[in-house]
Ligand code: NA
C-alpha cells in the first residue's frame with residue numbers, strides 16, 4: 001500500500017514534470033538543429049558563406065536531443081523490449097519479472113551515470129574543446145549525467161511500483 | 170574461460186535477458202559491460218561506459234535519425250502523407266496487399282534520399298502505418314512490411330552501408346552506389362511479390378479495397394502533390410549538390426514543417442503529439458544503438474567473429490559453398506549484433522578470403538549490404554524491428570517477429586539471385602569504368 | 603593502395619614460438635581502416651616487437667574503430683580498453699595545446715619523415731610539451747603527411763584564388779589559414795568528401811595524400827597545389843600502469859623500437875610512400891599537380907604569419923609559452939632542411 005503510494009507520488013510530483021521539462025529542452029535542441037542546418041545550407045548556396053562550426057554545434061545538440069529524451073522514453077514505456085515470454089505471465093510473477101529487470105536496468109544506469117560523472121572531470125581537466133569554435137566539451141558531458149540521473153529515478157519508481165505489486169496480497 | 174567461451178556465454182545471456190522483457194538496449198549494455206569486465210577488467214569496462222554513450226549520440230551523421238523522424242511526424246500530422254496514401258490506395262488498394270506494396274514503393278523512393286535503414290523505417294512507418302491501420306490491415310503484417318522495406322535504405326544509394334564497406338575494403342564508393350541501384354529495384358519488386366503472395370494466402374491480413382475507375386485514379390494524383398514536392402525537393406537538392414545527403418534530413422524536416430504551417434495544423438495538440446513521438450522514437454533508437462555499441466566492443470574482444478571467420482576460410486570445399494557459409498555466418502551474427510559493427514569486425518577477415526576465391530569486390534560490397542539488411546530485420550536484435558515497434562506502439566515485438574519471416578526468406582532468395590546473376594550489381598559500375 | 607589487402611588481418615602474422623605462460627598480450631587501437639597504409643605499418647611494428655622480444659610480447663592490432671571511436675582514443679588508452687593507441691592530436695582539440703604548434707600553417711614541414719624528427723626533438727627539449735603526456739607513456743610522436751590543397755573545378759594559380767572557396771579542413775592550422783585568406787573552411791568527415799566534391803557542395807579540400815588516396819579523391823579532384831599547408835601532429839601512447847607492469851627487459855625493447863624508430867616506419871610506409879602514389883594517380887588521369895615556386899612559398903608563409911601570432915597569443919592567455927615552442931619548431935625546420 002505504502003509502496004504503491006510512494007511510487008505514484010514520486011512519479012506525479014517529481015519524475016513526470018522533470019521528464020517533460022527535459023524532453024521539451026531536447027525537442028527545442030532538435031528544432032534548433034534543423035534551423036541551423038537549413039540556414040547553413042542557405043548561406044552556403046546563396047552567399048557561398050557556410051556557418052563555421054555548424055558541424056560541431058550539431059554534434060553538441062545531438063547530446064541534448066538524445067540524453068534529455070531517454071528518461072521520458074522509459075517513463076512512457078516506449079523503449080523497445082521483447083515480450084514473447086513475459087506476455088504469458090500474470091499477476092505477482094509478472095510483477096516480479098518487472099522488478100528484476102528494472103533492478104538490472106538501474107544497476108547499469110547507475111554505473112553509466114557514475115561513469116558520466118567521472119568523464120565530466122576528465123574532459124574538464126584535459127581542457128577539451130570543439131575544433132572550429134573551441135566550445136568547451138564538459139557542459140555537454142554534464143547533460144549525459146543529468147539524463148542518466150533522471151533515468152535512474154524513473155527506474156527507481158518502477159522498482160517501487162513492481163515491488164508493491166509483488167508484496168500485494 | 171577463454172575469451173571465446175565468454176563470448177558464447179555472453180550471447181546466451183543476452184538472449185535470456187532479452188526474453189525476460191528488459192529493454193533490448195539495456196540488455197546489450199549489461200551483457201557487453203559485464204563481459205568486457207570479465208575479459209579486460211573493471212576499469213576498461215567502466216571506460217567503455219564512460220565514453221560510448223556520449224560518442225554514440227554526439228554524431229553529425231547520426232543526426233539524420235531524429236531529423237527524419239521529425240520529418241515523418243510533421244508529414245503525418247500535416248496530412249500530406251495521408252493524401253499520398255489515399256492516392257496510392259486508389260491505384261493499388263484493390264490488389265491483395267496493395268497498400269503494403271505502396272509502402273515498399275515509398276521506402277524505395279525514400280531510400281533514394283536517405284542512407285540509413287532505421288531512418289527510412291521510421292519515416293515511412295510514421296506516414297504509412299496509420300493509413301494501413303485505417304484500412305484494417307493486420308498491424309503486425311503492416312509493421313513487418315515497413316521494417317523490410319526500410320532495409321532498402323542502405324541498398325539504394327546513398328547508403329551508409331556502402332560508405333562503410335567502401336572505406337574498409339578500399340573500394341570506390343561511387344561505384345558501390347551505382348552497384349546498389351538495380352539490386353535495390355529488384356529487391357523492392359521481390360518484397361512486393363512477397364506481400365502479394367502472403368496476402369493472397371491469408372486475405373484477412375490485408376483487406377482488399379474496391380477497384381477505382383481510371384478517371385478517379387488520375388484525379389487523385391493531384392492530391393499527392395505535396396509529398397511529391399517534398400521528396401522531389403530533397404532528391405533534387407542532393408543530386409544538384411545544394412546539400413549533402415546528411416543535411417537532407419534537416420531540409421526535409423523543414424519542408425515538412427512548412428506544409429504543417431501552410432495547412433494550418435499548428436495547434437498545441439498537434440505540436441505536442443508530433444514532438445513527443447519524435448523524441449520518444451529517437452530515444453528508443455539511440456538507447457539500442459548505445460547498447461549495440463557496448464555489446465559490439467565486447468564481441469570484438471571475445472574474438473568470436475574472427476574465430477568463426479577463420480574456421481570457414483580454412484574449409485577445403487567449392488568457392489560457392491564457402492561463400493554461402495560466409496553468408497550463413499552473417500545471418501547468424503546479424504541476429505545478435507548491430508549490422509554495421511558486424512561488417513566492421515568481419516570484413517578484414519572475410520574480404521581477403523573472398524578475393525582469393527575470385528569474387529568481384531564491388532559485387533561483394535553489395536552482398537555485404539544484403540547481409541547487413543538481413544541483420545536489420547532478423548530477431549531478436551534487428552534495428553528496423555525495434556524502430557517499427559517504436560512507431561507501431563501497440564504491436565508487441567513478437568508479433569512482428571512472426572510476420573517478418575517471409576521477408577527474411579525473400580532476402581535469402583534475393584541473395585541467391587545475386588550470386589547467380591552478379592551482373593545485376595556490376596552492370597552499372599562497369600559502364601563508368 | 604591496392605595490392606596490400608592480403609595482409610589486412612587483425613593479428614600480426616607469424617610469430618616465433620614461445621612458452622605461452624610468459625606471453626604478454628597487448629591491444630593496439632587505431633581508427634584507420636584495416637587495409638590502410640597506417641595499419642600495415644603498425645602491423646609491421648607489432649611484428650618487429652614480437653620478434654625482438656622472442657615472442658614474449660604479442661601486440662594485437664585493432665583497426666577501424668573496432669574497440670571504440672577515434673575521438674575516444676585517449677580515454678580508450680587511459681582506461682585500459684586498449685593498451686596502446688594512435689591519435690592525431692587534432693581529434694582532441696585543447697588537450698595537447700603546445701604539441702599543436704606543429705599544426706601551424708606554412709611552417710615548411712614537407713614530409714612526414716622530417717616531421718617525425720622535428721616532433722621527436724621538440725618533445726625531447728620542451729618540458730612543457732612533455733607535461734602534456736604526463737598521464738600516459740608516450741611511445742612516439744610524429745606527424746601526418748603534409749596537407750595539400752585539392753580542388754575540383756578551380757585551379758589555384760595564386761594565393762588570392764583561395765578566396766571564396768569552400769574547402770574541407772581538419773585542424774586549427776588549416777582552418778585559420780583558410781579563414782585568413784578569405785576561404786570557407788568546412789568540416790566534412792572524410793568518407794563523405796567524395797560525394798560532396800562530386801556534387802559541388804565542396805570546392806575541394808586540404809588533406810594529405812594518404813587520405814586522398816584511400817578515399818579515392820583523385821577521381822573527383824582535378825587540380826592540386828602540392829604545398830604543405832600544414833601537418834597534423836600524431837602521438838603513439840600507451841597506458842601508464844600497463845607500461846609500469848612490464849618487465850624491464852621488455853620495456854627496454856619497446857623503448858628501442860619506439861621513438862624515432864616507429865615514427866620513421868609510419869612516416870615512410872604510411873605517409874611519404876603515399877605521396878608519390880597520389881601524384882602518379884593524378885598524372886595517369888592527366889590532372890594538374892602544381893608545385894609552388896620558392897618565392898610563392900615565401901609569399902604564402904608571410905600570409906600565414908598572422909595565424910602564428912594569433913596562436914601564440916591564445917597560448918599566452920592560457921599561461922603557456924607558445925612563442926618558445928614556435929621558435930624551436932622553426933629552428934628545427936631549418937636544421938633538418940639543411941640536412942636533406
Ligand atoms: Na539509401
Ligand code: NA
Pocket residue numbers: 503504505506543544545546547548549550551552
Ligand atoms: Na538481426
